[in-house]
Amino acid sequence: KAQSLSNMADYIVDLDQENVGSLKQQIGKLFEESLRLTVPDELDVEPAIAPCQNPRFGDYQCNNAMGLWSKVKGKGTQFRGPQPIGQAIMKNLPSSEIIDSCSIAGPGFVNVVLSKQWIAKSIQRMLVHGIETWAPKLPIERAVVDFSSPNIAKEMHVGHLRSTIIGDTLARMLEYSNVNVLRRNHVGDWGTQFGMLIEYLFEKFPNVEVVNDQAIGDLEAFYKASKQRFDSDPAFKERAQKAVVSLQAGEERYRTAWARICEISRRGYERVYERLGVELEEKGESFYNPYIPGALELLSQQGLIEESEGARVIFIEGKNIPLIVVKRDGGYNYASTDLAALWYRLNEEKVEWIIYVTDVGQREHFEMVFTAAKRAGWLPAEDNKYPKASHVGFGLVLGEDGKRFRTRSTETVKLVDLLDEAKSRCKTVLIERGKAEQWTAEELDETAEAVGYGAVKYADLKNNRTTNYTFNFDQMLSDKGNTAVYLLYAHARICSIIRKSGKDIEELKKVGTLELAHPDERVLGFHLLQFAEIVEEACTNLLPNVLCEYLYNLSEDFTRFYTNCQVVGSLEETSRLLLCEATAVVMRKCFHLLGITPVYKI
Numbered sequence: 001k002a003q004s005l006s007n008m009a010d011y012i013v014d015l016d017q018e019n020v021g022s023l024k025q026q027i028g029k030l031f032e033e034s035l036r037l038t039v040p041d042e043l044d045v046e047p048a049i050a051p052c053q054n055p056r057f058g059d060y061q062c063n064n065a066m067g068l069w070s071k072v073k074g075k076g077t078q079f080r081g082p083q084p085i086g087q088a089i090m091k092n093l094p095s096s097e098i099i100d101s102c103s104i105a106g107p108g109f110v111n112v113v114l115s116k117q118w119i120a121k122s123i124q125r126m127l128v129h130g131i132e133t134w135a136p137k138l139p140i141e142r143a144v145v146d147f148s149s150p151n152i153a154k155e156m157h158v159g160h161l162r163s164t165i166i167g168d169t170l171a172r173m174l175e176y177s178n179v180n181v182l183r184r185n186h187v188g189d190w191g192t193q194f195g196m197l198i199e200y201l202f203e204k205f206p207n208v209e210v211v212n213d214q215a216i217g218d219l220e221a222f223y224k225a226s227k228q229r230f231d232s233d234p235a236f237k238e239r240a241q242k243a244v245v246s247l248q249a250g251e252e253r254y255r256t257a258w259a260r261i262c263e264i265s266r267r268g269y270e271r272v273y274e275r276l277g278v279e280l281e282e283k284g285e286s287f288y289n290p291y292i293p294g295a296l297e298l299l300s301q302q303g304l305i306e307e308s309e310g311a312r313v314i315f316i317e318g319k320n321i322p323l324i325v326v327k328r329d330g331g332y333n334y335a336s337t338d339l340a341a342l343w344y345r346l347n348e349e350k351v352e353w354i355i356y357v358t359d360v361g362q363r364e365h366f367e368m369v370f371t372a373a374k375r376a377g378w379l380p381a382e383d384n385k386y387p388k389a390s391h392v393g394f395g396l397v398l399g400e401d402g403k404r405f406r407t408r409s410t411e412t413v414k415l416v417d418l419l420d421e422a423k424s425r426c427k428t429v430l431i432e433r434g435k436a437e438q439w440t441a442e443e444l445d446e447t448a449e450a451v452g453y454g455a456v457k458y459a460d461l462k463n464n465r466t467t468n469y470t471f472n473f474d475q476m477l478s479d480k481g482n483t484a485v486y487l488l489y490a491h492a493r494i495c496s497i498i499r500k501s502g503k504d505i506e507e508l509k510k511v512g513t514l515e516l517a518h519p520d521e522r523v524l525g526f527h528l529l530q531f532a533e534i535v536e537e538a539c540t541n542l543l544p545n546v547l548c549e550y551l552y553n554l555s556e557d558f559t560r561f562y563t564n565c566q567v568v569g570s571l572e573e574t575s576r577l578l579l580c581e582a583t584a585v586v587m588r589k590c591f592h593l594l595g596i597t598p599v600y601k602i
């Protein structure tokens with residue numbers, strides 16, 4: 001009976017081949033079944049599955065026995081210790097084509113060796129049905145990623161570049177995992193600075209209708225000039241303060257001027273997004289302004305808002321300063337806007353996860369906003385429950401002098417210039433390698449762009465985001481080590497192996513068979529199959545560097561395989577070409593998730 005039941009389970013897994021979840025999830029399902037049989041009274045035990053610490057013992061291990069022992073030992077259990085529990089877990093595993101063999105180690109760890117036939121079959125199935133079938137399953141349907149979010153009329157600096165790059169990758173990984181992602185550009189388009197900007201605009205251009213990009217020129221310089229005017233002329237300052245009131249009251253002339261300034265600024269940063277291939281939907285601070293009174297009213301009803309030194313504030317346990325939600329002059333601020341935005345996203349947009357990507361400097365701010373929302377009952381108190389709000393903080397970009405990244409000529413680095421330089425450096429290298437003669441001008445340009453922009457993104461993403469990283473063109477554009485250049489070249493080399501074989505790979509996918517006979521093939525195949533759980537981990541912990549590390553190790557595993565196993569002209573040619581193709585497919589998906597355009601030849 002048990003046998004036929006487990007065959008049934010296999011059958012179900014097979015029917016569900018459209019998307020079976022990550023490898024870890026699949027193994028988890030088998031252990032879940034075993035745990036139900038082993039300890040029928042313990043209903044809330046989740047299978048604890050991890051990759052084996054020592055690959056000599058197997059691929060995965062189930063770590064439930066010890067924890068279970070401490071749960072059941074006082075309850076008159078039949079088991080005499082964790083090891084017998086481990087034995088029972090092993091015995092009760094449903095038979096499955098996934099598993100080749102199991103063993104017990106230490107106090108009841110169950111080691112699992114996967115079947116290499118099954119690994120091979122899974123890879124081949126992915127080649128036929130597409131890498132989308134390997135997408136991990138996440139427990140949510142809709143999320144907001146709040147990223148990039150520069151401030152109107154102020155410079156968009158490298159910090160915003162980091163936010164743009166990291167946020168885009170997180171959004172891409174969630175999208176791949178079938179989450180509906182609202183990519184939100186929470187631009188700073190509201191606040192007192194607009195009084196001064198508008199007043200200065202009126203002064204310079206009495207006829208607002210004629211104002212366009214050319215007229216204003218550099219918006220940043222315009223901001224600085226107006227700031228100087230504000231600081232040095234009390235009469236101007238007074239007019240600027242009145243302008244804020246007029247703007248907030250919705251006076252036509254002021255709204256028009258405000259919209260103009262936003263529009264010009266927007267065009268500037270859209271140029272950066274276009275180059276980076278990043279899509280964003282702007283819902284700036286101004287959008288949430290009408291929702292602030294309602295949100296504050298709700299918090300007030302919960303008794304969260306107090307009067308303090310003329311301002312209205314929320315005191316948060318463990319924090320020295322309160323969260324100010326209404327300033328002394330009665331105006332709203334960054335925090336009130338974020339509270340309203342949080343309410344809106346939860347209640348109007350009905351998302352289950354809200355992810356904010358900013359520098360670590362804003363951690364306090366978000367901690368306070370999230371705590372307030374928890375106390376108001378907008379978010380559950382437990383961090384592992386949905387709906388959830390997460391702050392994804394990142395470190396500074398440093399120059400080679402170890403200080404905040406700047407160039408000599410200007411105070412901060414212009415993002416567009418930075419991308420241009422990466423591209424032009426790549427082009428120079430390609431020309432030195434004689435590519436100008438072999439390729440069309442268009443190919444040369446596209447490759448330089450893919451590699452140059454890819455290098456900038458990858459150099460950022462490969463670090464644990466919370467650490468500062470040093471911006472260094474020579475390092476990021478090197479073709480050795482853990483760089484985008486190295487990885488893009490590795491991918492192109494695989495493509496050229498397949499091309500040079502002269503075989504039709506689409507045909508091979510249908511008629512050929514993938515086998516993993518050589519140990520280095522087995523290692524590579526197993527690594528490929530772990531793709532989904534890596535994406536899952538990178539999403540769950542919001543750490544893009546996990547995917548970078550995976551990609552780099554994948555290319556190392558491929559190199560070892562290619563060094564030790566002859567592909568073209570060997571007896572195993574068909575199988576090995578399929579393995580090459582699968583590696584290229586997974587690498588391309590990694591590039592895609594990291595926002596990098598793959599290249600097919602070098």
Ligand code: ARG
Binds near residue numbers: 338341
């Ligand atoms: N505009 C802010 C800045 O430049 C970032 C906004 C982040 N998003 C948010 N919902 N607060 O620092």
